[in-house]
Amino acid sequence: MSAVRQSANGVFSMNGREWSLLVACLLAIVIFSVASPHYATSGNAATVLRNSVELLLTGLGMTLLLAMGGIDVSIGIVMGLAAIAIGRVLGADGNPALALLVGPLVGALLGCVTATVVVLGRVPAIVGTLGLLGVYRTAVFVLLGGQWLSGLPSSLTNVLATTVLGVPVPALVIAIAYLIIWLALRRTPYGLHLLAIGNSEEKARLSGIPVIKTRFMTFLISGFLTGIAATFYVATYRNVEMTIGSTLALDAIAAVILGGTSILGGKCSLIGTVLGVLLLRILQNGLLLIGVPSLWQPVVTGVLIIGVLGFEAVSNRLPLGLIQRARA
Amino acid sequence: MTEPFLVAKNIAKRFGALTALSNVDLEIRSGEVLALLGDNGAGKSTFIKILAGAHPPSEGELVIEGKSVAFSSPKDAASSGIATIFQELALSENLSIAENVFLGRELKRSIFGVPFLKRQEMRQRVDGLLKELDAHISDPEAPVGSLSGGQRQAVAICRALNLNAKLVIMDEPTAALAVAETRKVLALTRRLAARGCAVVLISHNISEVFEVADRIVVFRRGRKVAERLAAETNHEEVVSLITGAHPDVRALEKTN
Numbered sequence: 001m002s003a004v005r006q007s008a009n010g011v012f013s014m015n016g017r018e019w020s021l022l023v024a025c026l027l028a029i030v031i032f033s034v035a036s037p038h039y040a041t042s043g044n045a046a047t048v049l050r051n052s053v054e055l056l057l058t059g060l061g062m063t064l065l066l067a068m069g070g071i072d073v074s075i076g077i078v079m080g081l082a083a084i085a086i087g088r089v090l091g092a093d094g095n096p097a098l099a100l101l102v103g104p105l106v107g108a109l110l111g112c113v114t115a116t117v118v119v120l121g122r123v124p125a126i127v128g129t130l131g132l133l134g135v136y137r138t139a140v141f142v143l144l145g146g147q148w149l150s151g152l153p154s155s156l157t158n159v160l161a162t163t164v165l166g167v168p169v170p171a172l173v174i175a176i177a178y179l180i181i182w183l184a185l186r187r188t189p190y191g192l193h194l195l196a197i198g199n200s201e202e203k204a205r206l207s208g209i210p211v212i213k214t215r216f217m218t219f220l221i222s223g224f225l226t227g228i229a230a231t232f233y234v235a236t237y238r239n240v241e242m243t244i245g246s247t248l249a250l251d252a253i254a255a256v257i258l259g260g261t262s263i264l265g266g267k268c269s270l271i272g273t274v275l276g277v278l279l280l281r282i283l284q285n286g287l288l289l290i291g292v293p294s295l296w297q298p299v300v301t302g303v304l305i306i307g308v309l310g311f312e313a314v315s316n317r318l319p320l321g322l323i324q325r326a327r328a
Numbered sequence: 329m330t331e332p333f334l335v336a337k338n339i340a341k342r343f344g345a346l347t348a349l350s351n352v353d354l355e356i357r358s359g360e361v362l363a364l365l366g367d368n369g370a371g372k373s374t375f376i377k378i379l380a381g382a383h384p385p386s387e388g389e390l391v392i393e394g395k396s397v398a399f400s401s402p403k404d405a406a407s408s409g410i411a412t413i414f415q416e417l418a419l420s421e422n423l424s425i426a427e428n429v430f431l432g433r434e435l436k437r438s439i440f441g442v443p444f445l446k447r448q449e450m451r452q453r454v455d456g457l458l459k460e461l462d463a464h465i466s467d468p469e470a471p472v473g474s475l476s477g478g479q480r481q482a483v484a485i486c487r488a489l490n491l492n493a494k495l496v497i498m499d500e501p502t503a504a505l506a507v508a509e510t511r512k513v514l515a516l517t518r519r520l521a522a523r524g525c526a527v528v529l530i531s532h533n534i535s536e537v538f539e540v541a542d543r544i545v546v547f548r549r550g551r552k553v554a555e556r557l558a559a560e561t562n563h564e565e566v567v568s569l570i571t572g573a574h575p576d577v578r579a580l581e582k583t584n
Binding site for chain 2: 183187188192195196198199202203204207266
């Protein structure tokens, strides 16, 4: 028992849920390899990993938000706004240094806006971020003037598409972000406070936890990560389209829940989120290659969310009183 | 007789036109278990909320170790050494025992300005507290959600002790517990007093009160109507004090 608990504290240690996700990933790879001759190629593996970058970064932020009993359905459009800012800077003078700064900065600022609405303004997170989503959607439309931002200079791409000691820059950034968040979550008071708030905000307050500061910080961190995601997005595609990020929040929430983080807060898994993202992207890519139109991707994601939460609800089906007592 | 830890002088509390509490004088001593008894609405809860800093009194003053204090929040009361263990324990079920005991006041060391938890030290301290209380909890790393009601009370008591509480207020700690668990919590209550804490216990169970209390104070209709040493009274007298059948209470209520 104590050995299990020890290992559960490791940076990449896994529990049953996480091992089964890994098995699911491998199983999906095997099935798609058999079903499609184009699947098991190094080029396609690179595509899947490439497509996972933004989702991994925003997924880490979403893990913290859900663990805290929060949520943010506006991350896709926040990434869009940050991407537009990056695109404008790039388009103006192509200076990659400035372009690298502007994404995280805009992301963090918009994170502060979300925190102001949800934390200081006490609007429930799901409603507050849904409201912001509406506002930002129009802002993106107005800023883009109904057109794509396209043909951006490759200066940012040249910086971010390189490798450091053989490791691609996106992988390095994700690894660093993962490590920092893992340390904050498991080794500092912040992590305890986050999980206590996720369990019960009122009890956390009675325990003397700085609830408002902790919640504000977490929305800020999520915004910052979304800004970094926007930077990789622009570097990769060198354009910003009207529909940017429209499925990002759905995908992130699905991946995080798949990974074993509780939608009700108080429990989370970072390694689970990473595996959840990979499984989601493997499924989306594989289905595409066996001829399922990309139109169906959100359907798959949506069904996955409902399936996972439905399965958990059924497998935990205890007398209602027991559940309430356990959560009280 | 030792100097009391806390003296309540002429405490009154009014909510608009409703007088919840009037003219309460009370001394709370270190190392002593003081039981507050009374019917529903007698003013016990209002009184402990004033002690806990949750309500300011409308009249009167609280004196702690000779100094007059005025609490504007539960935090003020806590920093004066008063810990309240509410019936619905403010514990996080998803965190471990050790984490709960230190929650909000973690031990940490700063590395490059980042506050890292001193998990080892916190675990050892909690282990020591649990042993000292003889709480029969072997693993301070176990999640609180896996504990029984009595064990959770023990964790809440540990938390109070770890905050260096000098007065621990327990609001019906055994209300939701099975018999064996109740025994353990009562033993814990005694051990708290033996450690030098002042303990204020609210209970509806008179035999329980006789088991642990040194002194018994009875509230009735917002007033303190009696104070007895537990050794100098009995079950029947206490019941008659609570119901108002006792001649002393009748006399008191006639004069007003």
